[in-house]
Amino acid sequence: xxxxxxxxxxxxxxxxxxxxxxxxxxxxxxxxxxxxxxxxxxxxxxxxxxxxxxxxxxxxxxxxxxxxxxxxxxxxxxxxxxxxxxxxxxxxxxxxxxxxx
Amino acid sequence: xxxxxxxxxxxxxxxxxxxxxxxxxxxxxxxxxxxxxxxxxxxxxxxxxxxxxxxxxxxxxxxxxxxxxxxxxxxxxxxxxxxxxxxxxxxxxxxxxxxxxxxxxxxxxxxxxxxxxxxxxxxxxxxxxxxxxxxxxxxxxxxxxxxxxxxxxxxxxxxxxxxxxxxxxxxxxxxxxxxxxxxxxxxxxxxxxxxxxxxxxxxxxxxxxxxxxxxxxxxxxxxxxxxxxxxxxxxxxxxxxxxxxxxxxxxxxxxxxxxxxxxxxxxxxxxxxxxxxxxxxxxxxxxxxxxxxxxxxxxxxxxxxxxxxxxxxxxxxxxxxxxxxxxxxxxxxxxxxxxxxxxxxxxxxxxxxxxxxxxxxxxxxxxxxxxxxxxxxxxxxxxxxxxxxxxxxxxxxxxxxxxxxxxxxxxxxxxxxxxxxxxxxxxxxxxxxxxxxxxxxxxxxxxxxxxxxxxxxxxxxxxxxxxxxxxxx
Numbered sequence: 001x002x003x004x005x006x007x008x009x010x011x012x013x014x015x016x017x018x019x020x021x022x023x024x025x026x027x028x029x030x031x032x033x034x035x036x037x038x039x040x041x042x043x044x045x046x047x048x049x050x051x052x053x054x055x056x057x058x059x060x061x062x063x064x065x066x067x068x069x070x071x072x073x074x075x076x077x078x079x080x081x082x083x084x085x086x087x088x089x090x091x092x093x094x095x096x097x098x099x100x101x
Numbered sequence: 102x103x104x105x106x107x108x109x110x111x112x113x114x115x116x117x118x119x120x121x122x123x124x125x126x127x128x129x130x131x132x133x134x135x136x137x138x139x140x141x142x143x144x145x146x147x148x149x150x151x152x153x154x155x156x157x158x159x160x161x162x163x164x165x166x167x168x169x170x171x172x173x174x175x176x177x178x179x180x181x182x183x184x185x186x187x188x189x190x191x192x193x194x195x196x197x198x199x200x201x202x203x204x205x206x207x208x209x210x211x212x213x214x215x216x217x218x219x220x221x222x223x224x225x226x227x228x229x230x231x232x233x234x235x236x237x238x239x240x241x242x243x244x245x246x247x248x249x250x251x252x253x254x255x256x257x258x259x260x261x262x263x264x265x266x267x268x269x270x271x272x273x274x275x276x277x278x279x280x281x282x283x284x285x286x287x288x289x290x291x292x293x294x295x296x297x298x299x300x301x302x303x304x305x306x307x308x309x310x311x312x313x314x315x316x317x318x319x320x321x322x323x324x325x326x327x328x329x330x331x332x333x334x335x336x337x338x339x340x341x342x343x344x345x346x347x348x349x350x351x352x353x354x355x356x357x358x359x360x361x362x363x364x365x366x367x368x369x370x371x372x373x374x375x376x377x378x379x380x381x382x383x384x385x386x387x388x389x390x391x392x393x394x395x396x397x398x399x400x401x402x403x404x405x406x407x408x409x410x411x412x413x414x415x416x417x418x419x420x421x422x423x424x425x426x427x428x429x430x431x432x433x434x435x436x437x438x439x440x441x442x443x444x445x446x447x448x449x450x451x452x453x454x455x456x457x458x459x460x461x462x463x464x465x466x467x468x469x470x471x472x473x474x475x476x477x478x479x480x481x482x483x484x485x486x487x488x489x490x491x492x493x494x495x496x497x498x499x500x501x502x503x504x505x506x507x508x509x510x511x512x513x514x515x516x517x518x519x520x521x522x523x524x525x526x527x528x529x530x531x532x533x534x535x536x537x538x539x540x541x542x543x544x545x546x547x548x549x550x551x552x553x554x555x556x557x558x559x560x561x562x563x564x565x566x567x568x569x570x571x572x573x574x
Binding site for chain 2 (some may be wrong): 008009011015018019022029032036037040042043047049051052053054056058059061062065066069072073076077079080081083084086088
C-alpha cells in the first residue's frame, strides 16, 4: 500500500535534486534552467498529493497557476540566456565573473 | 458590485497599462508613451486615495484584502515608482531605453506589487510576486548590448527562481498541514493546534524565500551584482518599491498566519537580522562602486526592518512599517541624484565621481547630504526617528542585546556614508561632476520635495507615525 509519506518523500527527493543541481552545477546555465523546472514540478507534486488526501480542490488549482507561471518563467529565462550568449559568447557558469567586489 | 469598487485601484492600473501597451504600438514619439505612463500612475494614486476602505474588507472568497495598511503601502509604492520614472527620463532617453517595453514592464511590476500588498491568500501572494519578479528580470536584461546587464540578469533570474521555489515548497507544506491557502484560516488552525516539526520546517522555507526577495544575509548574493549590473533606473526601481511590497507579505504572513508561532519565527529572524546588520555594514566599507555600496547598505537596512518585525508587538510592526516607508523615500533621493549626474558617455558610477559636488551643485550636494544623514540616522532627518522607533520596540520586547548590536553596526555603517559626504564637500577633483544638461525644472522640483519630505518627517515624525500606528491596530 502506497502511503502519503511515500509520495512526500518522492517530492522531497525531487526538490533536493533540483537544489543540488542549481548549487553544484558549474558548467551550463541551461542545466540550471532544467533544475528550476524540476523544483517547480516537485512543488506541484506536493500540492497534488495534499489536494488528493485532503479532498480539497484549491491545491490542484494552485498547480495550474504554477504550471502557467513556470512556462512564462522559462520563456524569460531562455531569452536572458540568448542575450547572455550574444554578449559573452558563452553560457558557461564559471566564465560569468565580471561583477565582483 | 462592492467587490469591484474595493479592487478599483488595480483595475484602473491594469486598464491604463493595457492602454499604454496598445497605444505605444502606434506612436513614433516615445515621449507621449512616457507621459501616458506618468498619468496612469497619477490615476492609480488618486484611485487608491479615493477608495480607501472605511473598514477592513476581504473580498473574492477571502483572497483579496483591502484595509488601511494596504492603502498606505500602495500609496508609497506608487509614489516611489512615480519618482523613479520622473528621475530616470534623461538616462532612459540617452541609453535608448525610453521605449514602450520599459514603461509597460514597470507598470506591470507595479500591478504585481499592489496585488502582493493586498493578498490574503497564498495563491495571490505567489502570483503577485511572480508578476513583479518576471517584469524585473526583463527590465534588468532590457539593455541588451551590455555585458554586465546580461550577467546580472541571469544571476537575478536564477536566484529569484530559486527563491520562488523555496517559498512555494513552504507554501505547499503549509497547505498540507492546515488544508487551506487562506492566511486567516491558517492563523485559526495554528491557534487550535500545536505546531509540529513539519510546520516549523515549512515556516523556515517561507522565510528563506521571502528573505531572498528582501535581500537578507545569507540570501543576499544576488543583490550587489544586480544593483551594480543593471541600468541605474532599474536599480532605482528594484531598490525602492519591491522592498515595501515584500515587506507587506512578510507582515501579513507572520502577523496573521503564523502569529502563534512567534517564538519560532522570531528565532529565525534574529539570526537573519544579526547577519544582515553585521555583514551589510562591514562589507559596504570595502566598496568603491556607488551602486554596490548602496546594495550592501540595503542589506543592512533589511536587517533593521526585520528587527522591527521580530519584536512581535504592535509597536514593533508599526516601527517596521515606518522604517520601510522612510527607507524607500530616502533611497529614491540618492538614486535620483546619481541619475541626474549621469551623462550620455560618462556614468556616475564610483564614489570618486561625486568628489567636489558641493562646488558645482551645492543644492544637490545638500539634498544628497540630507538623504545620507537619514540613512545613517542623524537627527533631524527621519532616519533617526525610524531607527529610534525600531530600537524602542525591540528593547520593549526584551531583546536588549539586539539593540546593542544594531547600534554598534550602525556606527560602523556611518563610516561609508560619511566618506561620501567627505568626498562631496572636502575633496579636490580634476573634473567635478556636472548635472545632465537636460535636467528640467520638474525633475529638480520633485527631488527637492522628495528630500524635504525626509527633513519634514524627521522634524514632525508624528505625521507618519500616528498613521503607521493606526494601520497596525
